Amino acid sequence: MPALQPVRGTRDILPEDMRRFRQVVDTAQDLCARYGYREMATPIFEFTEVFSRPLGETSDVVSKEMYSFTDRGGEQITLRPEATAAVARALLSQGLAHELPLKFFCHGPMFRYDRPQKGRWRQFHQINVELLGVADPLGDVEIAALGWHILEELGVRARTTMELNTLGDAESRQAYRSVLVDYFSDHRGKLSQDSQARLTRNPLRILDSKDEGDKEIAAGAPALTAHLNQASVDFFAIVREGLDALGIAYTLNPYLVRGLDYYSHTIFEFTTEDLGAQASVLGGGRYDGLIELLGGPATPGVGWAAGIERLSMLMAAPPPGPGPIAVVPVGAQAQLKALSVTQDLRRAGFAIELGFSGNLKKRMKRADKLGARAAILMGEDELAQNAATVRDLESGQQELVPLDALCERLAKFR
RNA sequence: GUGGCUGUAGCUCAGUUGGUCAGAGCACCGGUUUGUGGUACCGGGGGUCGUGGGUUCAAACCCCAUCAGCCACCCCA
Known part of the structure; x- marks a missing residue:
């Protein structure tokens, strides 16, 4: 132990900070109940496979950010870096695949071996909602509306922008991916170091690069919308109609990509400019292939996660309760x-x-x-x-x- | 993992070109007021100047390493 200090990237939450923290969780819990999302919890560690398989071996989270260790029984264990895969595992372990659809709310600590920065920790906390067994695009709408509502209730919605995109279904995504790899391979030499690595790992990410040279090349890249099949186009149209009907404002961002392999169709992110480089406050989307990746039956799902610390930093502290x-x-x-x-x-x-x-x-x-x-x-x-x-x-x-x-x-x- | 900036009491910070430089405010504790808080006044405790080396007669101040924080890249909550 180097000193009497918390491990890098972790922190103590004293009562004064805990009031905000509590406010986020309580508000989410209250609204989730109104939408029919029931609270559940999964362990904070799982067999490593639970995360490595669905998130993708090449994803940043799996390849370099997981807190993994071998326990005394020789099992490969990982402190959960996110909740969705764990909830999906619980669905299968508990035989709940026969009781769909299900709506879950959960919250708790997550762990990623990142370099700490403002708004970024190695142990952080999230609230999560998952809608399982609903293939209809109205499910995406409900999930997004719930997120919007919670941000609204916390008083931070006005400080965020909802960015929206679609990756299309698996077929569309695969087709587009190969077109994109072809295109960027032609410009390989001019891509930044990071993007050259992304070419094999996650080519869609190149579209979202902050490198000026990459941006120029990306600007000439084929558009995803041209490679969506009809079913994907129709699906996304219904999602947008639904959001419009609810008065939920969003910005279409064709370059919005998510780092985890399991996403398909709708993806969205509520971003803010008030947290430095950590723009994302709440993000998620549809993950129809996830349950299958874990070895379960094909089961659609949509959900999102929001960072409690990040939300806390954006909101005003709730008024203190009456004194004793x-x-x-x-x-x-x-x-x-x-x-x-x-x-x-x-x-x-x-x-x-x-x-x-x-x-x-x-x-x-x-x-x-x-x-x-x-x-x-x-x-x-x-x-x-x-x-x-x-x-x-x-x-x-x-x-x-x-x-x-x-x-x-x-x-x-x- | 990469680059830059920073690191002095619990907190926010002073500290002149290395030579009483270890300080201030707030906070904390005690007293003025031995059955009465908030204000005021008086007093007090608390820091091996992140840590470890080095240079020097002398280092908070210079050099190196290390740890941590911040900022950016990366990634995401």
Whole structure:
């Protein structure tokens, strides 16, 4: 252990940050429920195959970003770099392929051995939604609408742009891929180093290159739209009609490509300019071939993932909840009584702070720092009358309240 | 994995060409007020100047390495 510091690319989430984090998850969960997406969870590690097969051996994630290790039993294990493949595996493991369609929501940590940067960590957190067993393009529309809705509810939608594209079905994608490889191979010498590597790994990515030279060459590349078969064209038309009908604005980006092999048809990404190089906030699409790649029956699927940290960075912190009520015993004799009063009030639903030590002054300071709205003072005088002094910390007014009337009198501070 | 910038108290930062340079504000703790918080005043604790080497009579300040952060590439959430 080099020092008392978190492992590179990981971080602690302290209560102040956790409020945003919580807000993202709670909002997503609430809206997902409205759309019929039920929460589930998969383990955070799987057999390496679960990811390497569907994502593609040549994908960046599999070839260089996975946290993999051999466990004590000799199994090849990988900390999940994404959720979709794991959810698909769960579908097969649990025999759920007979209960389609299914709608799932899940959230949790993901792991990728990337170089850390603003908005990019080695352990990060995502919310995910998956719609399984629906081949209809209206499924794509619902999935996108859910993402849009969540961003809207979090107050960040206006800071994003929805980019949309289609890769066509497997047949169209294969055809286009070979045309593209032919075209770029003719210009191989003029391509950037990165793009020359992409030529074999993921030629579609060259279209999305930021290199100026690549951009020029890409501009002359054959367009995907010309190589879509009729079924793919029709499919995409319905997706767009659906989005239009819902008033969901998007920008068609023919160069939008996703890094994972399993995508087909609709792909989309909500991007922002406010997170530096990490533009993508929420991204996904259709993955009709994924389940088959894992050895299951041909099963259509659509879904997306969104980065909780990235969303957190874009949104305003939710307002803090109401402060607690502080119980303040005065003198040793009042300790036990204060303890039991505290417990009674907590059982009655109040948020109560009872300090562990300190004199009256220290306890009052502490109560103030915690944002307490009221203090309940209990000393000899109060004990003698079986009562407590309730002080409103905002107005400074206080009054003697019999213990059995405490709950009633505190109602306004709840 | 590649390139660039940065690294001084919990936080935000000062620190002049290497020679009382280890500081400020905020935060924290205590006191003024031994049954009463927020304000004010007074006082206090806390840093082997990221780490390890080197140069020098002398290094927070120069050199090298390493770790970490940031920015970009790459990739994606």
